[in-house]
Amino acid sequence: MHIAFIGLGIMGRPMAMNLQRAGHRVHVHGRRPESMTPLVQAGCTACDSAQVAAAQAEIIFTMVSDTPDVEQVLFGANGVVHGAKPGSVVVDMSTISPSATRRFAEDLGARGIAMLDAPVSGGDVGAINGTLSIMVGGKPEIFEKVQPLFAVLGKNIVHVGDHGAGQVAKACNQIVVALTIEAVAEALTFARQNDVDPAKVRAALLGGFAASRILEVHGQRMLDDNYQPGFKTRLHQKDLNIVLQSAFELGLALPGTALAMQHLNALLGADEGELDSAAIMKVVQRMSGL
Amino acid sequence: MHIAFIGLGIMGRPMAMNLQRAGHRVHVHGRRPESMTPLVQAGCTACDSAQVAAAQAEIIFTMVSDTPDVEQVLFGANGVVHGAKPGSVVVDMSTISPSATRRFAEDLGARGIAMLDAPVSGGDVGAINGTLSIMVGGKPEIFEKVQPLFAVLGKNIVHVGDHGAGQVAKACNQIVVALTIEAVAEALTFARQNDVDPAKVRAALLGGFAASRILEVHGQRMLDDNYQPGFKTRLHQKDLNIVLQSAFELGLALPGTALAMQHLNALLGADEGELDSAAIMKVVQRMSGL
Numbered sequence: 152m153h154i155a156f157i158g159l160g161i162m163g164r165p166m167a168m169n170l171q172r173a174g175h176r177v178h179v180h181g182r183r184p185e186s187m188t189p190l191v192q193a194g195c196t197a198c199d200s201a202q203v204a205a206a207q208a209e210i211i212f213t214m215v216s217d218t219p220d221v222e223q224v225l226f227g228a229n230g231v232v233h234g235a236k237p238g239s240v241v242v243d244m245s246t247i248s249p250s251a252t253r254r255f256a257e258d259l260g261a262r263g264i265a266m267l268d269a270p271v272s273g274g275d276v277g278a279i280n281g282t283l284s285i286m287v288g289g290k291p292e293i294f295e296k297v298q299p300l301f302a303v304l305g306k307n308i309v310h311v312g313d314h315g316a317g318q319v320a321k322a323c324n325q326i327v328v329a330l331t332i333e334a335v336a337e338a339l340t341f342a343r344q345n346d347v348d349p350a351k352v353r354a355a356l357l358g359g360f361a362a363s364r365i366l367e368v369h370g371q372r373m374l375d376d377n378y379q380p381g382f383k384t385r386l387h388q389k390d391l392n393i394v395l396q397s398a399f400e401l402g403l404a405l406p407g408t409a410l411a412m413q414h415l416n417a418l419l420g421a422d423e424g425e426l427d428s429a430a431i432m433k434v435v436q437r438m439s440g441l
Numbered sequence: 442m443h444i445a446f447i448g449l450g451i452m453g454r455p456m457a458m459n460l461q462r463a464g465h466r467v468h469v470h471g472r473r474p475e476s477m478t479p480l481v482q483a484g485c486t487a488c489d490s491a492q493v494a495a496a497q498a499e500i501i502f503t504m505v506s507d508t509p510d511v512e513q514v515l516f517g518a519n520g521v522v523h524g525a526k527p528g529s530v531v532v533d534m535s536t537i538s539p540s541a542t543r544r545f546a547e548d549l550g551a552r553g554i555a556m557l558d559a560p561v562s563g564g565d566v567g568a569i570n571g572t573l574s575i576m577v578g579g580k581p582e583i584f585e586k587v588q589p590l591f592a593v594l595g596k597n598i599v600h601v602g603d604h605g606a607g608q609v610a611k612a613c614n615q616i617v618v619a620l621t622i623e624a625v626a627e628a629l630t631f632a633r634q635n636d637v638d639p640a641k642v643r644a645a646l647l648g649g650f651a652a653s654r655i656l657e658v659h660g661q662r663m664l665d666d667n668y669q670p671g672f673k674t675r676l677h678q679k680d681l682n683i684v685l686q687s688a689f690e691l692g693l694a695l696p697g698t699a700l701a702m703q704h705l706n707a708l709l710g711a712d713e714g715e716l717d718s719a720a721i722m723k724v725v726q727r728m729s730g731l
Contacts, residue, residue, distance in 0.1 A: 249635060272649035284649035307648025311641045319637040320645045323628035327651035330624030333697040337620070338613035341684065344691045345539060347609040351601045355610045358597025359562035359574035361617035363653030394631065401634050404728045406700055407623040438694045 153178065154300070155208035157201045157224055157231070158245070159186040162271070163214035165279040166244070166304050170212075171195050173303045180204040201225075206234035210297060211241045217389060218247040225255060237263030242297055244285075246270040246386075248393050249315035249322065250400065252288070256314040265293045268314065270321035271305065274382055282306045286324070288316035322397065325390040329411035329428065331365040336432040339373055340441065350374050369429035381427030388415040388424070443468065444590070445498035447491045447514055447521070448535070449476040452561070453504035455569040456534070456594050460502075461485050463593045470494040491515075496524035500587060501531045507679055508537040515545060527553030532587055534575075536560040536676075538683050539605035539612065540690065542578070546604040555583045558604065560611035561595065564672055572596045576614070578606035612687065615680040619701035619718065621655040626722040629663055630731065640664050659719035671717030678705040678714070 152175050156167035159181030171177045171193050179190045180198040187197040198204035201224050205211045211231055213224050221243055225231045231241060241259055243252070243266065256266040267289035277283040283305035287294055294310045301308045311320045338356070339349040353370045356362065372378060391412045398405050414434040423430055442465050446457035449471030461467045461483050469480050470488040477487040488494035491514050495501045501521055503514050511533055515521045521531060531549055533542070533556065546556040557579035567573040573595035577584055584600045591598045601610045628646070629639040643660045646652065662668060681702045688695050704724040713720055 272651070284645065286645045307645070309641060309645035309648070311645055312637050315635070316637045316641075319632055319635040320642045323632050323642045324646050324649060324651045326628040326631060327621075327624045327646060327653075327656065330627070330697070331617075331621050331651070331653065334617045334620030334624070337695045337697050338616040341616060341688065341693065341695065342609055342613050344693050345605070345609040345687065347602050347606045351599060351606075352610045352613045355574065355576045355597070355599035355601055356614050356617060358599070359614060360564075360654050360658070361562070361614045361621070363617075363621065363655070364650050365653070366617065368650070397635065398631065402729065403631065403634050404725075405627045405631065406728075407620070407627050407697065410696055410700055435694075438696075439692065 152176070152210065153208045155180070155198070155204035155211040156214070157204055157212065158214035159190065160214070160216070161275045162278045164190065165275065166212070166214060167195060168193055169281050169303050170300065178204040178207040200229035201231045202229040202234035204234070205231040205239070206236070209239055210300060211235060211239060212244060213241065214244045216245065218251045218393075221245050221247050221255065222251070226258065232259070232262055232264070235264050240265045240267065240293055240297060242267045242269050244269045244271055246321050246390055246393070247318060249318040249397060252318050253315045256289070265290065266314065267293055267297060268317040269301070270317055272321065272324050273305070277305070285309070286311050286317040286320035288312055288314050288318060322390065322394045325387065326394055326405070326408050328365060329387060329391060329415070329431070330407050331363055332369050332429055332431045333411050333414065333435070335366050335370045336373060336435040339370065339432070340435050344441075369427075372427060372429040373432040378426040378430040378433070380425070381429065383424065384415055384418045384426050384428045384430055385424035387428040388412070388419055391415060442466070442500065443498045445470070445488070445494035445501040446504070447494055447502065448504035449480065450504070450506070451565045452568045454480065455565065456502070456504060457485060458483055459571050459593050460590065468494040468497040490519035491521045492519045492524035494524070495521040495529070496526070499529055500590060501525060501529060502534060503531065504534045506535065508541045508683075511535050511537050511545065512541070516548065522549070522552055522554070525554050530555045530557065530583055530587060532557045532559050534559045534561055536611050536680055536683070537608060539608040539687060542608050543605045546579070555580065556604065557583055557587060558607040559591070560607055562611065562614050563595070567595070575599070576601050576607040576610035578602055578604050578608060612680065612684045615677060616684055616695070616698050618655060619677060619681060619705070619721070620697050621653055622659050622719055622721045623701050623704065623725070625656050625660045626663060626725040629660065629722070630725050634731070659717075662717060662719040663722040668716035668720040668723070670715070671719065673714065674705055674708045674716050674718045674720055675714035677718040678702070678709055681705060
């Protein structure tokens with residue numbers, strides 16, 4: 152199948168590579184020309200613009216940073232809509248606003264182009280290994296059509312609902328991850344201040360109801376004081392901003408999420424936005440002078 | 442081995458039963474005489490007081506509600522210290538204050554009685570099935586001595602550190618559980634208010650970094666709107682009160698824990714203290730008029 156892949160960052164590059172290796176003809180476009188080099192060496196076709204890539208493809212993947220980037224790539228100068236054929240499908244795997252997603256789906260639909268929102272969880276390791284969790288919003292028949300390609304990219308693939316539902320699920324994911332990091336950070340700090348070995352506490356808690364992937368993985372990062380990403384604080388902050396903006400629009404109080412957001416803000420203020428968001432631990436510690 | 446078991450509530454009763462079934466001679470005492478009946482039928486000896494039970498035993502288990510209850514059972518009229526032989530061991534499996542625990546261990550030690558703090562996680566189901574998580578504080582040689590009895594009661598048994606360390610680990614457990622419930626409640630409410638099926642969101646999130654026992658078990662309780670305990674809100678509130686009192690003494694800010702505590706307080710205020718603490722969901726919902 153002819154596929155376009157637009158956005159070749161830390162996530163998009165290995166995802167496009169996996170599609171190429173699965174036997175598809177992948178037409179790639181990245182803002183930085185050098186991002187295309189390894190993909191061209193693997194057999195992908197480099198394209199000068201999203202428009203050119205989209206014109207070659209039945210399915211057009213986008214994997215960029217934020218809502219305005221998706222809008223630019225889809226509708227801007229040399230964007231997807233200027234090249235995509237009616238009947239093609241845009242699959243946006245970026246993490247962006249659910250309400251903007253619904254608007255994009257409508258605008259594309261008016262031009263005869265289908266859309267799925269399909270944000271992912273699992274980080275660059277999941278992208279490389281093809282083990283991402285993929286949360287999909289859009290029409291069932293379009294989901295069915297793209298499903299074989301999702302199966303190349305990920306493992307836990309859930310069709311959550313209509314347009315925007317994938318983004319809502321991803322937003323929920325980011326709420327839970329942020330607050331569970333806060334939980335583990337406060338617990339391990341409480342242990343340390345009580346002169347109890349936080350590594351033993353982590354081990355004890357992993358056997359019971361406090362067990363989570365975050366306690367396991369991010370808890371270990373905290374014990375090691377190693378905040379190499381992983382998932383960068385500035386991206387987690389961006390994602391919770393989407394959540395809190397949506398909550399603002401809905402008139403919905405999310406006090407725990409708002410608190411976690413303050414700790415991400417504090418990391419950005421301390422010039423630590425490039426650290427893994429498990430670095431919320433650093434905020435919890437220095438708040439009390441630790 | 443001759444064992445005393447004091448405190449025959451929803452947790453203590455099945456634990457004493459499991460020790461009896463493992464072939465030990467168990468001398469039981471409960472405040473309510475009828476709590477002893479099924480145990481006597483199973484072959485345990487009923488005792489009129491903690492003192493009498495302790496006098497028969499090498500190892501004396503206590504499983505009561507709160508710090509003052511443990512103090513009363515150990516040091517009050519007809520309490521353990523008036524019966525226990527020097528060389529015996531008190532194993533307190535209640536969830537109480539770490540600092541009070543250290544004081545009790547010292548007072549018992551002065552009378553030649555060893556102590557372990559060994560609070561548990563896993564609820565009545567874990568108590569019945571002998572699959573509790575047990576977090577132990579105290580001297581290593583005493584832990585070794587009691588280990589075969591712990592193995593009857595639980596599965597994940599961790600010697601966390603010196604006196605009080607078990608209670609600190611349990612406090613950490615309650616922090617993580619409360620905040621993870623808050624996280625899941627906010628995320629599922631966010632999904633619902635965005636017209637996305639929270640059951641599908643839960644399924645999608647279980648495959649990634651948001652996965653936790655709480656999302657699995659308590660998330661399902663929230664979807665079912667079924668807050669049968671499980672673990673009662675009023676006990677979770679009591680446990681976080683221990684945490685926040687200890688944080689007060691240490692000069693340690695735990696803002697997420699403090700927030701979760703407010704939601705437990707709200708449940709108590711609404712006369713919902715007997716519900717499972719997953720009912721934090723009800724507070725998150727009604728805050729925004731849902």
